Every structure is written in structure tokens, then in C-alpha cells.
Amino acid sequence: MNRQILNCLLCDHELQQNIGWKELLLNTLPQTICPRCEQRFQRIEHQQEESVVSLFHYNEAMKDYLHRYKFLHDILLAKVFSKTLHEQLKDETRLIIPIPMHPENLKLRTFAHVDELLKAAKIPFAHQLTKLSKEQQSLKTREERLKTPQLFEVINPTVIKDKNLLVVDDIYTTGTTLNLAKKVLLEAGAKTVDGFTLIHG
Template identity: 30%
Template sequence: MKCLICHDEWVPAMSFALLLTLRQADVCCPRCRARFIRLHGNRCERCSRLSDQAICEDCIGWEKRKTVLKQNVSVYMYNDWMKEVINRFKFRGDYALIEAFRHDVRRVFDEHFSSDVFLVPIPLSSSRLAERRFNQAEAIASLLSLPMIFALQRIDDEKQSKKTRRERFVGLKFCLTGEDVAGKRIVIVDDLYTTGATVHEAAKLLYDAGAREIYSFTLVRS
């Protein structure tokens, strides 16, 4: 079979689980798979940032702002390899790459969240959606087989990737769509957690709309 990322031919190691079709073969060759670095070790318990502090300085700052987001859980470290893969996935429209994340995304999510939550993907603006042809946050959420609520609409059309770190702390601008979130446990889903401004802003709106508990789940923590 061909590796989804490098396109080299490779032969997956066979096992009884594969033979009995209980588990699918990896879509990535071992060389590409080894370059995805799962977040392990000492991390901030609030945002998954690699840190020797239980709560990092950024999260202490968010606490002072009275954030309502309880926790962010991320899957991968943002190394040079992940930067290139995300660039292909997000900006070059290679939707098929979502399958490279499936196993790790589901495993990490199930380790931290129960099945009674509702997923709220961070939306794209209409112009950005037309440009990319899919919403990467919605694609990640689709791996989890849980109900999605499209409760947010984006009204800021500027790319986060073009902003400085200071500018990103301002956050994106959203409005509510009117979808019911009252009394629900919500997990906001996005591709990348950098400063946290995006998910914290979204959490505030959802809390004001009556959500009971709000968390976020992101593919990568930079």
C-alpha cells in the first residue's frame, strides 16, 4: 500500500487483528508515523503546553480574565514535521490527510472525555470555507462520531496565521447561530492551540448561551 503522506510503497506488518479486520492497517508508513510526536511528559494541566508548572503563565493570565474554559486537551506537538503536514491539510486542501490522525485523535479524546459531550467545531468565514473547500475543525470533529452543534458563526475574516502572537491574544470574533447549547457539556474542536484566544472567546459566548461545562480539544499544541 502507499503511505498517505510520502506516497512510498510499504507493506504493513500483519497481525491477527488485521487478518480478522478488527483493526485497520496504518495509512502512514512507519517512517512518517514516527515523526508525529504525541504530547507526553510534564504539561500544563489546563492547556497541554509542555511545562514544568502545573498551570503555565498563559493560563494564569486567562484565569485573571475570568475564563470559563475548563481545560484544553491537545494530541500532538507542533514540530517542523507537523507544521508541514498541517500546511498540506489546511492550506493546500489535502482532506485525505485527516485519516493520518484518526487513531491518535480518538484515543486521546476517549482518555479525557465521556460520550455525553457535544462537539462545537470552530467555524471558518464563508470566504475562507470557499477557498479551502472544507473546515478543518469540522473534519477533526468528524473522527469522533459524536453529535456536533454548529453554534458559532465567524465574523472575522483575517487569517490567524498572518497575525503576530500579540494580535492572536485578541482572538477571533464570533456570533451565536441560535443552536441550543443550554445545559450541555461542550467540547470546542479546533486544529491548533497557540495563545488560546480563539477557544477562550468561543467558550465565553457558549457559556453566555447557557452551556453547562466547556472544554476544548485541539489537534496540535504549539
């Protein structure tokens, strides 16, 4: 049973949780951050890419959030966007595939950040990609990212054959990661591959 979150995960202010019949019947996820913190994140109104949907701009609040979540290893912060992600992906019919971490990087970080975002939002997903390189895209320049060789390998082509897929990552910067994932999945027999990220950098 999940422990109820009584204070904002970002600023620790007490949350005013009003869980009524509607919330219980619709099984909506509870609020995990206060309205003040929520307002600091900027939603994207117009999508920049046709085949990629991103939810938030990479502003100062988001930069701070990502630093705390990914680099200070605060796994509880996976719940910050659980309600938003659940609303966005709960009726998804495409097979959801998270961008994986290299096993060595996973050991260092202790958790797979994209997996945890989806788990917190109660969104089912399937691992169908393995990462071949432990180089981190965030440490590369834009030019270096654009020249990145293939990063991924498909685990089981029969599972994705003729399927519509949605590849999920935390942040879209140059599009290199999603484009390489899309390329390898289409080559392995996927019917269509679209992208989804929490943030557009």
C-alpha cells in the same frame, strides 16, 4: 465504502496492514501512515493548560503536515490522525463543537479542516458556532491575536443550554480562539466548556 489506504499518506511507502479479528471486532480505524512518519510527530506528555487537551507538539513534521493539509488543500490528509483522534474521542460524552471557518474562507479553502479531521476519525459533532470575521489568526502576531474582539456567535442557545461542551480546533497557539469560543458559549448558557486540539503550537 472507504477505499483501503495501501500506502503511507505522507511518504507513499507501502503500508503493512495486518487486520485481524481483534481489529474487525473492535472496529478500529486502519493505519494511514507508516511507523517512520508516525515517529516524526511528537506526542505531548504533560498538558500546559488545565481546560485544554492537545495531542502533539508543533514540530517540523507537524508544520509540514499542516501546510500540506490546510494550504495545499490535500483533504485526504484528514485521515493521517484518524486513528489517534478516534481513540482519544470515541467515548466522549460532552457535545463536540468544531471551531468553524468564515463562509468566505471556506470557499477559498474548499473544505472545513476541523470538520474533516473529526469525520475521518468517525467522531460525531454539532455546529453551534458561526464565525463573524474572515481575518485569519495565523496571519496575526501574538499581540494582535490577544487583542482579537469576539469572533463567534452561538447558532442555537437552546441546544447548548446546561450542556457540557468540548470545543475542537486544529492548533492551540495563544488560546485566543478557544477562549473566545468558550466565553460566547458560556454566556449563551452552556454548563461547562473545555477545549481540545490536535496540536499545541
